[in-house]
Amino acid sequence: MSKSERPSQLFRNLNAKVASIPMIFTALVIFVGGTLWTVLYSFTNSKLLPRLHFVGLDQYYRLWATPRWLISIENLLIYGVLSLVFSLVIGFLLAALLDQKIRFEDTFRTIFLYPFALSFIVTGLVWQWLLNPEFGVQGVVRSLGWTSFSFNPLYDSSIVIYGILIAALWQGTGLIMCLMLAGLRGIDEDIWKAARVDGIPTWKTYLFIIIPMMRPVFITTLVIVASNIVRVYDLVVAQTSGGPGIASEVPAKYVYDYMFFAQNLGQGFAASTMMLLSVIIVIVPWAYLEFGGKKRV
Amino acid sequence: MSDQAVSSPAIAGAGGLEAYGPSGPKPRHTFSRRNIFLYGTLIVVALYYLLPLYVMVVTSLKGMPEIRLGNIFSPPMEITFEPWVKAWSSACTGLNCDGLSRGFWNSVRITIPSVILSIALASVNGYALANWRFKGADTFFIILIVGAFIPYQVMIYPIVIILREVGLYGSLSGLVIVHSIFGMPILTLLFRNYFTSMPEELFRAARVDGAGFWGIYFRIMLPMSLPIFVVAIILQVTGIWNDFLFGVVYTRPDTYPMTVQLNNIVNSVQGVKEYNVNMAATILTGLVPLIVYFLSGKLFVRGIAAGAVKG
Numbered sequence: 077m078s079k080s081e082r083p084s085q086l087f088r089n090l091n092a093k094v095a096s097i098p099m100i101f102t103a104l105v106i107f108v109g110g111t112l113w114t115v116l117y118s119f120t121n122s123k124l125l126p127r128l129h130f131v132g133l134d135q136y137y138r139l140w141a142t143p144r145w146l147i148s149i150e151n152l153l154i155y156g157v158l159s160l161v162f163s164l165v166i167g168f169l170l171a172a173l174l175d176q177k178i179r180f181e182d183t184f185r186t187i188f189l190y191p192f193a194l195s196f197i198v199t200g201l202v203w204q205w206l207l208n209p210e211f212g213v214q215g216v217v218r219s220l221g222w223t224s225f226s227f228n229p230l231y232d233s234s235i236v237i238y239g240i241l242i243a244a245l246w247q248g249t250g251l252i253m254c255l256m257l258a259g260l261r262g263i264d265e266d267i268w269k270a271a272r273v274d275g276i277p278t279w280k281t282y283l284f285i286i287i288p289m290m291r292p293v294f295i296t297t298l299v300i301v302a303s304n305i306v307r308v309y310d311l312v313v314a315q316t317s318g319g320p321g322i323a324s325e326v327p328a329k330y331v332y333d334y335m336f337f338a339q340n341l342g343q344g345f346a347a348s349t350m351m352l353l354s355v356i357i358v359i360v361p362w363a364y365l366e367f368g369g370k371k372r373v
Numbered sequence: 374m375s376d377q378a379v380s381s382p383a384i385a386g387a388g389g390l391e392a393y394g395p396s397g398p399k400p401r402h403t404f405s406r407r408n409i410f411l412y413g414t415l416i417v418v419a420l421y422y423l424l425p426l427y428v429m430v431v432t433s434l435k436g437m438p439e440i441r442l443g444n445i446f447s448p449p450m451e452i453t454f455e456p457w458v459k460a461w462s463s464a465c466t467g468l469n470c471d472g473l474s475r476g477f478w479n480s481v482r483i484t485i486p487s488v489i490l491s492i493a494l495a496s497v498n499g500y501a502l503a504n505w506r507f508k509g510a511d512t513f514f515i516i517l518i519v520g521a522f523i524p525y526q527v528m529i530y531p532i533v534i535i536l537r538e539v540g541l542y543g544s545l546s547g548l549v550i551v552h553s554i555f556g557m558p559i560l561t562l563l564f565r566n567y568f569t570s571m572p573e574e575l576f577r578a579a580r581v582d583g584a585g586f587w588g589i590y591f592r593i594m595l596p597m598s599l600p601i602f603v604v605a606i607i608l609q610v611t612g613i614w615n616d617f618l619f620g621v622v623y624t625r626p627d628t629y630p631m632t633v634q635l636n637n638i639v640n641s642v643q644g645v646k647e648y649n650v651n652m653a654a655t656i657l658t659g660l661v662p663l664i665v666y667f668l669s670g671k672l673f674v675r676g677i678a679a680g681a682v683k684g
Contacts, residue, residue: 091586092505095497096513099561102554103513107520110531126534173415186667187419189674190426193666195615197632198659201639202425205432205648206445216444246425254674303522310617314636331526336622341530348526359522 111352118345126341135346145347148325151237155326156305158241159248163301164294166245167252172282174253175260185257189250196247200314203243204230230316233323240315240324244308252297259293260286295362302358306351327351433457433653440648456647460654465644466637467626473654475627476634480614480661482545483630487552488609492602495557499564500590504576514561521558529622536623543625551619556612560605567601568594604676607669611662631658 121131139145170188174181191199206212209228217225229239263286271281287294309328312318318325327347335344428445433456435449443450462472469475501507502514532551533542541547571594579589595602620630629637635658639651666673 089505089507092501092507092510095501095505095586096507096510098494098553099498099517099557100513102557103516103520105535106528106532106554107516107523110528111520111523113531114527126530170418173411176411178411178415182670184415184419185674186670187422190663190666191422193611193662193673194659195617195632195662197615197617197636198655201635201651201655202429204639205652206425206428208445208648211440211445211648216446219444246422250422306524307526310632313617314640317640328524328526332529332618332622335530344526345530348524348529351524352527355522355524359519363519 114345115349115352118342118349120342120345122341122345124339124341131342135342136350139343139346139350142343144322144325145327145330147322148327148330151324152305152308152326154237155241155244155308156302158238159244159305160298160301162241162245163249163252164297166249167297168256168287170249170253171256171260174257185254188253191247192250194247196310197314199243199247200240200311200316203239203246204315207239207242231320233320236316236320236324240311243315244311247311248301248304252301255293255297255300256290259290262293263289295365299358299362303355306355306358429652429656433460433649433656435649437647437649453649456649456653457657459647460638460650460657464638464650464654466629466634466641469626473631473634473638473657476629476631477657479545479624479628479634480631483548483552483620484610484613486546487549487556487613488606490549491553491556491560491609492605494553495560495605496564496595496598496602497590498557499561499566500568500594501586502561502565503568503571504589504594505586514565517558518562525555525618529618533622542623543628545624545628548619548623548628548630551623552609552613552616555619556609559608563601563605563608564598567598571597600672603669604672607665607673608676610665611673614661 117126117128118135119130119132120127121129121134174184178184207214207228207230209215209231214225214227217227229235229242267285267289268281271285276285307328308326309332312324312326312329316324318329328351331344331348331351334340334347431448432440432445434452434454435443436451436453436455439450460472461474461477463470464472502510532554536542536547536550541550575593575597576589579593584592614630615632616630617632617636620633624630624633635654638654669676
């Protein structure tokens, strides 16, 4: 290590540099290079093959004038807000229930988390079957005598996104519960004792002491859930294929379909750049709060 | 509110018992109102979570006539394994009628090399980042971690071009590379954090004894970090097996992984829908990650927690 003469700055610690080549390649070529490439080509009129023929913001004007894209964005907003709220609330409540020193905690946790091990394709197909209007929940309730009962989200374009939401919550809340549980376990037992000595009711302790203390856990969970929401694709493909009509389209599916089926690469690039923009809007404030503050201290 | 006040000492009592061992009379509050509410809620929620799995299994064991007549929640009157056989060996996707088995073996051939390659790259890389830092290494690492948040859709097409240039587009090896690339941020983070938490003296002592980069990795780091390797394997096996997007973009119909083939079987528009075959196929596809999940238990939780919280 302590050689008196260094051969060259470049060859010092050579093994570590060789070992990092895949990381450097991924970081620079794929993540930075690929992203810049896509953003650049979103300003061109590429159709079947990428071509550097710039048309300014035309693709973006066209994108925001396409009904299918507008529906995709609307769906993403509804799905995103609701799945954020519900998965955080349900996840926290389940974690709080499991944190009461109950018996069979491992069994319950295993049950709540197992859907998370399944793929979105499997999740989507199971719920497609459960929500089947003829044989699923609606059919069963009707056969019990309530013939006017109607619960048919997958074939009703005004509520189809809620059908997808149900499946997504079934699959994903277990993860949130686990994260919340880890957060709850990280809280000092003395806090609980102090609150009890002061006679503060349990729900008040949760609301005004524990939840504010779990702020970091909530923020990381929020970021994870939010960046997964933008990516939602497989679930929609499996459960509804974007139907009925275009009622359950999402941006990720728009990108894929325009790139690989409609052979309209420019539109696909513009749409994916919009997806990137939405992630940046979520990530940058978080990164600023998380890391920007620490550096100054 | 009074109920809460009554229940609080009970919690304290239970905690105290755990801490100091069994002393004093056993607290009798098994059927308190609080416990009935607590366990009642948990059991109802647990049943809700189990319901889809139950319906899947039950549907897959029924014949089609029974499905058309009965309701999806009733257990099968006549158990038949025919849907499973059909799903595995003769369900149709497009013109091919050789069932899910082809997709299964494709997935095996994708998952195994991807898991090995991604973990090998990321563990060595994490080790270099933790113990052999060089100028600029942290910058690349930060780009890598931030890049993990970029939607895949942004990078899909440039990768298509790169793979086409090197002649791997549509092949299984191309997909293996893609999985290794996108597994890198989370795995590198996992390994870097783990190696950083190992005592520095260990590394220094090995250096003094003359061990080099690879010597320390193979003789000290690798044997001492088997648990984190197991966590990484669990994470990758489930993640890669469940992947759909990369499979559908980077492979051809004859190399489609299981998830893509499953979706094509179930959502194909031709022919009569055979719900029992569809459900059998769905279970078959979910079986591998489910087995990994139930066998790994707490390590699975540790994997996702490590991946999520530290991210």
